[in-house]
Amino acid sequence: MHQPLYAIPGSTPVAPQPHAPASPTARTVAEVLAQSDVEAVLRELDDELVGLAPVKARIRDIAALLVIDKLRAAHGLAAQAPSLHMCFTGNPGTGKTTVAQRMAAILHRLGYVRKGHLVAVTRDDLVGQYIGHTAPKTREVLKRAMGGVLFIDEAYYLYRPENERDYGQEAIEILLQVMENQRDDLVVILAGYADRMATFFQSNPGMNSRIAHHLAFPDYAAGELMQIARGMLATQRYQLAPDAEQAFGRYLDLRVAQPHFANARSVRNALDRARLRQASRLFAQRDRAWSAADLQTLEAEDILASRLFQTAETGHAASLGL
Ligand SMILES: Nc1ncnc2c1ncn2[C@@H]1O[C@H](COP(=O)(O)OP(=O)(O)OP(=O)(O)O)[C@@H](O)[C@H]1O
Numbered sequence: 198m199h200q201p202l203y204a205i206p207g208s209t210p211v212a213p214q215p216h217a218p219a220s221p222t223a224r225t226v227a228e229v230l231a232q233s234d235v236e237a238v239l240r241e242l243d244d245e246l247v248g249l250a251p252v253k254a255r256i257r258d259i260a261a262l263l264v265i266d267k268l269r270a271a272h273g274l275a276a277q278a279p280s281l282h283m284c285f286t287g288n289p290g291t292g293k294t295t296v297a298q299r300m301a302a303i304l305h306r307l308g309y310v311r312k313g314h315l316v317a318v319t320r321d322d323l324v325g326q327y328i329g330h331t332a333p334k335t336r337e338v339l340k341r342a343m344g345g346v347l348f349i350d351e352a353y354y355l356y357r358p359e360n361e362r363d364y365g366q367e368a369i370e371i372l373l374q375v376m377e378n379q380r381d382d383l384v385v386i387l388a389g390y391a392d393r394m395a396t397f398f399q400s401n402p403g404m405n406s407r408i409a410h411h412l413a414f415p416d417y418a419a420g421e422l423m424q425i426a427r428g429m430l431a432t433q434r435y436q437l438a439p440d441a442e443q444a445f446g447r448y449l450d451l452r453v454a455q456p457h458f459a460n461a462r463s464v465r466n467a468l469d470r471a472r473l474r475q476a477s478r479l480f481a482q483r484d485r486a487w488s489a490a491d492l493q494t495l496e497a498e499d500i501l502a503s504r505l506f507q508t509a510e511t512g513h514a515a516s517l518g519l
């Protein structure tokens with residue numbers, strides 16, 4: 198027997214509306230998974246993204262919650278849409294934007310957002326320069342993001358306490374309202390460095406209380422960066438020759454210690470440059486018929502020509518054992 202959840206004495210009990218139409222036939226987890234095809238996204242997330250174990254575990258938890266919610270809805274047990282706003286903290290290039298995109302797909306497949314697209318913005322997209330410009334800008338972005346995920350990169354820049362008349366506050370207030378009232382059609386993900394985000398939440402408790410899930414993206418370990426490199430190359434039909442792999446390992450050791458190191462993004466950039474060098478190397482020999490293997494292989498010299506090795510060699514090469 199089903200008890201109405203919000204029966205008001207003396208009134209006709211109104212069954213709470215489930216936020217997403219639950220399939221009338223779904224009675225098991227397997228059925229929901231089969232109907233939504235959400236497992237394909239979860240598998241992709243596992244297979245294509247290296248490391249990130251804690252993030253992947255949290256996403257599985259969230260997916261599980263949503264699937265069970267669907268089963269509850271099929272039994273008339275659903276209340277209101279769960280709050281799914283999230284905060285992704287981590288250093289640059291740790292996969293926050295990539296995971297947000299996957300998250301949007303998962304939410305879409307489970308029927309939590311209508312369209313499943315991701316709108317990525319920063320402060321400048323939301324906040325105007327002049328009085329009266331911020332509200333229309335923020336509303337326009339929200340309109341574009343409706344039915345999907347709004348990803349706000351470096352969200353703490355919205356709040357500038359040093360400037361008393363900062364228009365960021367106006368954007369925050371509009372966001373807070375929409376995050377509360379339209380949470381069945383829009384998921385907001387705030388992203389940025391952990392420490393600045395913590396300070397932001399301290400000054401904006403309203404925002405903090407609306408964020409249901411905090412996901413921390415760890416820096417990648419050296420072995421993970423190498424694995425990411427291999428994966429990126431494989432999708433582009435390239436590979437590292439064995440001594441190039443060794444050279445790239447040394448490159449990574451140097452790069453990690455440099456300023457502006459950006460995890461997987463730095464790996465991608467380094468590989469792009471190595472491909473340029475490989476192309477120049479092959480280009481220089483006009484009359485050779487290059488084999489498919491030649492064309493796919495990055496050699497050690499394509500890596501070792503990086504400026505990083507030159508700096509290291511003239512600088513503290515000895516201490517680095519180069
Ligand atoms: N775990 C991973 N496995 C494979 N590739 C990854 C992984 N994490 C990130 N990448 C790749 O690295 C690049 C940067 O990732 P992404 O843009 O998601 O990072 P980010 O945390 O949003 O960075 P930023 O803070 O600089 O915006 C992308 O090309 C992405 O595909």
Ligand SMILES: [Mg+2]
Binds near residue numbers: 294
């Ligand atoms: Mg990003």
